[in-house]
Amino acid sequence: MNSTALLTDHYELTMLEGALRSGAAHRRSVFEVFARRLPDGRRYGVAAGTGRLLDALEDFRFDTAICDFLHESGIVDEVTRDWLAGYRFTGDVHGYAEGECYFPGSPLLIVESTFAEAVLLETLVLSVLNHDSAIASAASRMTSAAMGRPCLEMGSRRTHEEAAVAAARASYLAGFAASSNLEARRRYGVPTTGTSAHAFVLLHDSERDAFSVQVQTLGRDTTLLVDTYDVAEAVKVAVDVAGPDLGAVRLDSGDLLWMAHRVRKQLDELGAKHTKIVVTSDLDEFQIAALAAAPVDSYGVGTSLVTGSGAPTAGLVYKLVARGASVEPGATMVPVAKKSSEKATRGGRKYAWRRIGSDGVAQEEVIGTGSAPEALKSEGRDLLMQYVAKGEVIARPTLAEIRERHEASRAELPPWSTQLSRGEPAIPTVYPS
Amino acid sequence: MNSTALLTDHYELTMLEGALRSGAAHRRSVFEVFARRLPDGRRYGVAAGTGRLLDALEDFRFDTAICDFLHESGIVDEVTRDWLAGYRFTGDVHGYAEGECYFPGSPLLIVESTFAEAVLLETLVLSVLNHDSAIASAASRMTSAAMGRPCLEMGSRRTHEEAAVAAARASYLAGFAASSNLEARRRYGVPTTGTSAHAFVLLHDSERDAFSVQVQTLGRDTTLLVDTYDVAEAVKVAVDVAGPDLGAVRLDSGDLLWMAHRVRKQLDELGAKHTKIVVTSDLDEFQIAALAAAPVDSYGVGTSLVTGSGAPTAGLVYKLVARGASVEPGATMVPVAKKSSEKATRGGRKYAWRRIGSDGVAQEEVIGTGSAPEALKSEGRDLLMQYVAKGEVIARPTLAEIRERHEASRAELPPWSTQLSRGEPAIPTVYPS
Incomplete structure (x- = not known):
């Protein structure tokens, strides 16, 4: 096994150490992957990399050599080292189907677990999804232009x-x-x-x-x-x-x-x-x-x-959007969000539906917290599927299925979506109050 | 061992198969890595990745599983498969010191071996050098701007x-x-x-x-x-x-x-x-x-x-610049070059010297075939060092040495080299006739 655990930013480990010390490490947490905007006047993005990420997640383990490296380098203390030695992701992961088109704010991946388990995945999740989505998004424009x-x-x-x-x-x-x-x-x-x-x-x-x-x-x-x-x-x-x-x-x-x-x-x-x-x-x-x-x-x-x-990275971010009020099981989940300046985020665990008109054409990306309104369920489709349940990968679409998903997703967009000129996203993202 | 042999384009293998059939596979060949131009008005590039490439070269082996994959997929015939099973690079590699600044036409790497041995390395060589040089070139502008x-x-x-x-x-x-x-x-x-x-x-x-x-x-x-x-x-x-x-x-x-x-x-x-x-x-x-x-x-x-x-790849190419007139040992080396249109290349095995003024400031990148003129040797420094001799890695500078090389190389450029505005390369590349 080649561990993927060190394909990680230093600060994920220092945050873990701090959170283990404060005890907050064990609060339930919801992290969300999304793009604040599409690159450079693009009309849509293409979600990609999820399959690779599932492989990498299964290899995300801290073996003895890695634990010793982290401790001996002074990156983590003994308590943290010992916690890492037993690391295994036990949470849930939902996300967009790979190949699905996405828009600003689309919650491409939702990771739910303890803070400690989920924060460590940030860098790896983003590396994989940012790279692969950037390439797939460019590729889709090319295959579209090739008619x-x-x-x-x-x-x-x-x-x-x-x-x-x-x-x-x-x-x-x-x-x-x-x-x-x-x-x-x-x-x-x-x-x-x-x-x-x-x-x-x-x-x-x-x-x-x-x-x-x-x-x-x-x-x-x-x-x-x-x-x-x-x-x-x-x-x-x-x-x-x-x-x-x-x-x-x-x-x-x-x-x-x-x-x-x-x-x-x-x-x-x-x-x-x-x-x-x-x-x-x-x-x-x-x-x-x-x-x-x-x-x-x-x-x-x-x-x-x-x-x-022209857009070598998809600009996706991985943000804490909710966490338990305490470490007690069943503690209230508190929506959280960065408040300052242009990088503000929306707190809460999201649903995401694509509203589809009676003509079969996509109309809106509907994103909210709580349960999706019943009315939406007859007018669109749920964009989130479950990939991981209690740490086990439960869905792994084939590459052939992913190709079909992309073709269908792109075909469903309004006809102006495939124009190459710079402009607005093909459909608006709406947040029901 | 993780083999790097399949980090390769399909056509390297089909070319090998064709060349084994014609017998030309065993002609001595010289491949050269260079950039036709610097990206986007840049003043200099930074050679990087050579150390990583040497590691990857040592892992470039076709084990049984890989040979079977290539044969069973119909990519190569039996003769080629068997040749690959015994593959080991036995040639020489010269190149710029990692960290050295470079300019259009600088021969960053020169690979000399049989065609068969050298052509297979094209994709891997370029992937590593294009990526790492692109990042190092951007990084150098940033550290320079940070004063x-x-x-x-x-x-x-x-x-x-x-x-x-x-x-x-x-x-x-x-x-x-x-x-x-x-x-x-x-x-x-x-x-x-x-x-x-x-x-x-x-x-x-x-x-x-x-x-x-x-x-x-x-x-x-x-x-x-x-x-x-x-x-x-x-x-x-x-x-x-x-x-x-x-x-x-x-x-x-x-x-x-x-x-x-x-x-x-x-x-x-x-x-x-x-x-x-x-x-x-x-x-x-x-x-x-x-x-x-x-x-x-x-x-x-x-x-x-x-x-x-803004320049995510260095745009380096790997071109055959000379090959034996026959497969006989000691056969005359014939310079070769693509002739058509804007992508023409210069044939022949190159030398590369940087002419340095009496004030210690770099003046010209002097690139030619044959031996460097004696006059040049007192006015500059040889830019090529030998990394591999008869298949063995003989030089592997440390990262600390590479940092020093870059700092010295950049400091030696004319003072206008570190301006951020778009413009011409900091020094001209000259080809003595």
């Missing part, structure tokens, strides 16, 4: 090596067709794809040699990279080598709009009418949209995807 | 959980004083710091209760967070509870410039003249610079740091 053409994730090299694996998963759940990342295939079953780079052409004595061996190795259905030297010449050689049944050619530089038209014309003239064109050069959702009318068959997206297309 | 005041890294929650550990290391080498990330402390010895969050105040029945228990637990020298409710009231309670020897107060919201002046005045009036002020709310290098004249003692930086302050 059915396959999008391929190939950004591993432009992000941290482990973030790359998570990014492949997050983009797949938001509609990407495949990834280049092999670990994502092994770990999560994400389909992978890839043929060759410029180095393969440069390695050989000629482009013809390189294309020939690639076709021999991977078959005529492969994708040949045609922009190492001269594109027109390479396309000619490619069809000459592979025949008109060549699977695809890939363009990785230059003016892709102009080039795609030129290459399509050339391929057609060479009789390779079914040979596809893959484009892959610093694409983002705007470039994809700009190529909508071009004869392009699929999009390979790298840098922009794995960096969240 | 000696300590900067604290606290961005773990805003990036992937493993990227967070690497970000703590990368920011530390670029001058940050400490991090919040405990795993970075355990794994790399990065100092950590942290006291409490708003949740700790909200958990208790009053701010006074929370402050009291924190002071009891962590001592008077602790940092109390004073913006949960009303800052002026909290500062009063803080000094009342801890006495005038209170270590510091932390401000995490509001207009920090105005607030810092107000809180400083209040602390002084309360006799807490040595109590420090830590500020931590969405800071970046520009905010830090704007607070230069404010009575602030240290800066906690999160989101902006771990996302590279």
